[in-house]
Amino acid sequence: MKNRSDRRPRVLYLAFYFPPSRASGVYRARATANHLVEKGWDVTVCAAPLDFLYDVIGSVDEELSKTVDPSIHVERPSLNHYTWQHDLREFSWLRRSFPLMAKRVYQFSQTKLFPERYSSWAWASVVRALKLHTKKRFDVVIATGNPFASFGAAWMFNKLTGVPYVMDYRDSWTLDLFHDEPAFPKGHIAWSWEKRMLDKASAAVFVNEALRGWHAERYPEVADRMMVVPNGWDADVLPKAAETAVEEAARAAAVDGSAQDSDDQKPLKFAYLGTLTAKQPVEEMAEAFKIARSHPDLAGAELQIHGHLGFFKNSPGTLKARLGLTDEGSRPEGVEDTGLRYCGPVSKTEVGKVYEEADVLVFLAGGGRYVTSGKIFEYMAFGHPIVSVHQPGIAAQDVLDGYPLWFNANSLDVDELAASMVAAGKAARDLTPDQRAAARRHADTYTREATLIPFEQRLREIVGA
Incomplete structure (x- = not known):
């Protein structure tokens, strides 16, 4: 029989959004599991059930699944679709027969x-994990939120088995990031649940120092167990970016001068x-x-929008109308050409081409x-000029600080943004290649x-303890 020290450490990763999901948090989860x-x-x-991803929210990127290490074992516990069901034929027997009781x-x-x-x-994940745990023990649990019920599952699993857990805040549960204020009223059970879960966690991870600080101020007794693990870029699915700057400079220097002059006119x-x-x-x-495009240096310029309009298949389609966006290569007759083009969604495995072909990236x-x-x-x-379009003072500015091609109006005034x-x-x-x-x-x-090296080291410390 193998000693514990002779086998690979075993981690249970509670990550609802995992490939083929295309939710924004899926890339951190995919990268962490692969790392x-x-x-x-x-x-x-333990990830979301496939019927939820395909049939309920219609939010998938099948190509992304191919980038997941094949040795990763993925379980998909069930999910009650109560709040997403609107067709009577999809209701359970209880909901059809006793709707008021089901609602209560x-x-x-x-x-x-x-x-x-x-x-x-x-809770289904806890049940599934307990069955797996009896066959082969888990050494540590990582729960990533949102959804934040994954934290509750980690807490419950720890209560039943004693296995330590880490809470990875990809987002904030009790802080409304869009209004910089508490997301729940005083006395709401979310506060007691968050304190309960943080008290028992071996570590709590945040994507930036601002979020870590906000939580440390509210839960000072566990502040010493909080750490920052920022997001990052994935070299395995951005091959162009993985090329060295030296190779890039060498290619650029070899380009014929006349060809460069021609490109300058495009x-x-x-x-x-x-x-x-x-x-x-x-x-x-x-x-x-629109204002910037009136400048001679930006004559004929385009702003191409690549990606989805909202996260769900039934998201409102008003954004295109509000912005006057058109599908690539078409514009309704009589509509002013603003230079904006909607180019549709892009698979994670194809984003490198979009970035590389751009001259300027709009953040x-x-x-x-x-x-x-x-x-x-x-x-x-990708080393392109980056223009910021956001509220002043967001945490992303800490990441961009020191990037030599960053253009930040530090305002949402349209004239300053245009400049x-x-x-x-x-x-x-x-x-230039050097820039x-x-x-x-x-x-x-x-x-x-x-960004993940310190996190993996912390997990080993937790398992060793």
Whole structure:
């Protein structure tokens, strides 16, 4: 029989959003699981059921699944679809026969047990994990939120088995990031649940220092167990960015001068890549680009929008109309050409091409001071000029600080934004291999490998203890 020290450490990863999901948090979960396997861990993931991803929210990227290490074992516990069901034919027997009783049972679970509609998945994950644990012991649990019911599942599993757990806050549960204020009223059970879970956690992880500080102030007794693990960019699915700056400079130097002169005359291509939502300052971005495009240096320039409009298949389709976005290559007759183009969604495995073909990247972000956004790490990896379109003082500015091609109006005033877009366009025209190399060196400090090393080491300390 093998001693514990002779086998790979075993981790249970509670990550609802895992490939083929395309939710924003899935990239951190995918990278973490792959990194742990690479470092010698035995990884089991409890993720969302496939029928929920495909049939309920219609939010998938099947190509992303191919980037998951095949040795990772994925379990998909069940989820009660109560709040997502609107077709009577999908209702359970209880809900069809006794709708008021079914509603009261659901409301009781939300107000008295755990205040999140994903809680049924969390408890199903505990049951599934206990069965797996009896066959082969888990050494540590990582729970990533949202949904934050994963934290509750980790707490319950620890209570039943004693296995230590780590809470990974990809997002904040009790802080409203878009209004910089508490997300729940005083006395709400979310507060007692968060304190209960943090008290027993071996570590709590946050994506930036601002979020860590906010939670440390409210839970000072566990502040010494809190750490920051920022997001990063994924070299395995961004092969162009993984090329060294030296190779890039050598290729650029070999380009014929006349060809470069010809490229300088082409209209500039601005690009935004990500999920567009109503919480972002999209109108300000569109109006600023319209103003900037009147400048001679940006004549004929395009701002291409790559990505989904909202996270769910039934998300409102009003964004395109509000911004006057058109599908690539078409514009309704009589509509002014604003230069904005909607190019549709892009698989994670294809985003490198979008970034590489752009001249300027537009970093559009919603929310306030606690927001970083995972996209900014990818943006930096390609060494292009980056224009910020967001509220002043968000946490992403800490990441961008030191990036030599960052153009930040530090305002949402459209004229100031337009001026920063014009400046970024000029920088793109005059960009040298050395400048791009310097930008990429800054980005190299934020590869997933670099950001996850301290986290993996902390997990080993927890298991060793």
